[in-house]
Amino acid sequence: MSRHRQPEPNLPYGYVDDVPIEHDPLNPHPEHPTPIELVLALTRSERETRLRALIELSWRKYEQAISEHAGDKNIVATCSLVSGGDDSYTVANVFRDVTTHHVHANTETGIEATREFVRHTASSWGLPLIEHRPNPGQGYFDLVRGNVMARSLKTGELVRAWPGGFPGPAAHAVMYQRLKQRALARVPHDLGISGSRSDRVVFIAGRRRPESKVRSTVPYADPEGTILWISPMAVWHKADLRTYRLMFPKIPRNPVARTLGMSGECGCLANAAPGEADRWRTAYPRDPFILKVGEVEAEIAHRVDIPDHRKRWGWGGAYADPDEVEQFSRNAVCSGSCGGEDPLLDIMDPLFEVVA
Template sequence: MGRRTATLEPLPGMPDTIGRKPVKAEHAPPARTLDEAIRRSHDIIAEALDRFPIVARQALFSGGNDSTVLLHLTSHYLDSSAHDAVVHVNTGIGIEETREHVRDVARSWNLPLRELHPRDRYDDLVLGRVIARTGKNAGIRPVWKGFPGPAGHTVMYRRLKDEPLQRNRAQIIGSRGRTQKVLYLAGMRWGESERRMRNAAEIDPDGGIVWCSPLVHWTNAQMAEYRRTYLLPQSEVSAHLHMSGECLCGAFAKPGELDEIEFFYPRTAYRIRSLEQRVKAADIPACKWGQKPANQKTPKPGSIAGRLCSSCPAPLAGQTDLMDLWATQGLLTPANTTPTCASQVAA
């Protein structure tokens, strides 16, 4: 699928190796060529398939750049059972253009798509309408109230992303988690953030789910080279906002992020600002999206952000400066920043 072109040099400043040892890695990954990185990825997937009784292989696709590389690399594994598919979690608080891009890519590449939806709506969570179903607060207290801030990310992740994935797993294997497993292929990488450096593993079994991160050892430079080599499509959201935009819970939003979203996607920003007014009218103190509530504690560094939330942590040090550097040097041009149509990549 796709075609190979001449190897391209990484932009200046992009790392071509991971500088230190990830906590969950047995050995610090050596510098590799792109072809070596690709072979290692397939070895990781083969190991997962050999070790566990996998009955369904599913590639998790957010619509962002990294998950597009993952999907292109793993698409030929999605043909072993009726449950094999591309999986996109529609959190209900994302940018619609991202969802359209996900559907377009799956259609263009002739891949089956499962679009999952959470049981609890984001609006109901921040308005305090989702009452605890288990534990000491069952039937009494809401699981959350107000916009999340960093400390509320775990609640949002579990309700908006993990719950539909667990329900999807249950629909496939039910209670047969000992003898049957669902393989979730995810795009987590050690080079993304401190959280990934601490928590991402190549293969991570979790009950009836086996999480597999075949790109975990890839560097930013290798990701960029792969995208250019195979002419992968880029969503307009990733081009504009440098994130997938599939989840805007706001837990780790950067200053001015909502204004940036409003510039490109005013309908999405209007939806969030309207929800702010509803939260404020309900006399809930945490009524500003993307702002940490005054009395909220900051999570400890390295705490788990959620397996699928690669864009939640703050940008890597120097990232903004590199973008400015590349623009100044004329390396960022319309040719390499304009989104490509999914139809340009052959299935």
């Protein structure tokens, strides 16, 4: 049992700092993640007990979200969002009984074997896959070349959506919005319910509060037009996801994720860890995306309108940020886990070993 309070900047929902929270890792708090040191101290048997409590909590939060936000609506589909990584398929497996579709945002910045894995898994589970990618001329390499235009909300003029070059941490939001968010927003159109007042599609997402400062306040339910986002595993730690896979070893695992330690789908590397780009190149030197990265690096190498530090893919983890805005974003907006790695757990958690 622990009386633990997170630092003020991470407090979800505005709880005052002088109100203590009693944490029992075997009976997880429904709003505040258990301190990771308490989870790491559990035996395997205790972790399994904790996991059963988390699964029950997640289902309760899922059902509550449906009741509160879609109780009087017609739910046309319940979609598990899958990236190709281990964590997304763990979430999908927990809610497999209610899932009607898999949804994959193909950002065109990943290893082709991951996309093949996503398609094969949906087929083997007997579920239709909705897969979207950026529109022609609006993709990652178009952004890197500085060719994508957008209308300024301030002036109404057409300006570059991104000034060009490979993105660093400050550009993560731009890349996410352009490459992933827009793809997911097209799903209601696929289902014929765009703009509907009575129909809803449910997105089951794997967003978790321990992942980063940005996600530390992620809600269990987040209605967004015809989409009802549900993050039923918001208080799970990565260690809990691994415990689930230990108990249910038949969950399919993407070989790319085992090699890279991440899904291998989102390779914009705006939040790259040091050495991450080299790891991708070494593991998949002949992959079409990796080859294209090399081509575009050579293409923009002599452009004077692109700063030198943005001429190299994954520069954010390889060099000190020369731009103070980039540095602030890296420290304040996203923790290292945004890149898909969890060094603390990989090193300190003896129950789970990363397969190299």
